[in-house]
Amino acid sequence: MRLELTNRSGCAVARLDGELDEGCVKEVREKIDAFIRGGNIGQFVFDFSKLSFMDSTGIGMLLGRYKKLKQLDVPIYISNASGHVDFILSTAGIYTIMKKIS
Amino acid sequence: MNKFSMKLLAKTGNESFARSCVSAFCLEANPTLEEINDIKTAVSEAVTNCIVHAYSGKDDKFIDISVSLEGQKAEIIIEDYGCGIEDVDKAMQPFFTTKPDQERSGMGFTLIQTFMNDVKIISQKDKGTKVVMQKEFKKD
Numbered sequence: 643m644r645l646e647l648t649n650r651s652g653c654a655v656a657r658l659d660g661e662l663d664e665g666c667v668k669e670v671r672e673k674i675d676a677f678i679r680g681g682n683i684g685q686f687v688f689d690f691s692k693l694s695f696m697d698s699t700g701i702g703m704l705l706g707r708y709k710k711l712k713q714l715d716v717p718i719y720i721s722n723a724s725g726h727v728d729f730i731l732s733t734a735g736i737y738t739i740m741k742k743i744s
Numbered sequence: 745m746n747k748f749s750m751k752l753l754a755k756t757g758n759e760s761f762a763r764s765c766v767s768a769f770c771l772e773a774n775p776t777l778e779e780i781n782d783i784k785t786a787v788s789e790a791v792t793n794c795i796v797h798a799y800s801g802k803d804d805k806f807i808d809i810s811v812s813l814e815g816q817k818a819e820i821i822i823e824d825y826g827c828g829i830e831d832v833d834k835a836m837q838p839f840f841t842t843k844p845d846q847e848r849s850g851m852g853f854t855l856i857q858t859f860m861n862d863v864k865i866i867s868q869k870d871k872g873t874k875v876v877m878q879k880e881f882k883k884d
Binding site: 661663664665671695697698699701702703705706725726730733734 | 756
């Protein structure tokens with residue numbers, strides 16, 4: 643799993659490359675949380691264009707970040723999820739709290 | 745008919761190896777890419793359950809994984825010898841989790857049921873849990 647975090651004028655982007663599961667979720671969570679603590683975030687985008695696999699561990703990670711960012715009033719968006727990841731996100735109801743963008 | 749079985753340490757990081765092995769073995773039945781992802785997800789969920797719940801992170805315990813292929817049908821069994829599930833029906837409900845503090849979504853069994861044709865969970869408290877999953881691959 644490779645994670646790239648960028649912030650351009652308040653638009654924070656987390657780009658995940660690889661497979662998101664129990665084996666790497668702790669590191670992903672910690673890095674994103676440290677990045678959030680860095681502040682100056684107006685909106686948060688998860689870029690899943692390079693994410694080839696995700697299971698329910700990933701859903702738990704997203705829900706956790708949602709709780710954190712909601713307290714800061716920061717909206718979350720999900721971009722470019724592949725067919726499989728997109729289906730899991732829909733099944734878990736993630737798109738009701740994070741808007742899909744292309 | 746073909747069979748495969750393996751014993752794997754319940755160690756974080758082994759989920760990826762388990763799902764890759766099982767899905768690779770199923771290639772013989774010519775699954776679609778979507779069906780491979782279904783298998784990968786179900787195996788990942790079941791193995792993660794063994795690591796996180798059954799053995800609570802004790803990584804010197806084993807998970808038994810076996811796959812039987814018969815024509816277009818695969819039966820995948822994932823078994824642990826950990827704490828067992830007290831109430832299987834409850835555990836299978838969407839969003840139910842015993843570890844909400846660890847950011848667990850409670851969606852594991854729901855996803856297994858979504859992706860597999862049939863799922864049976866046999867569990868005994870303090871003895872362990874056996875997840876038996878069936879998948880029928882579409883014919884070309």
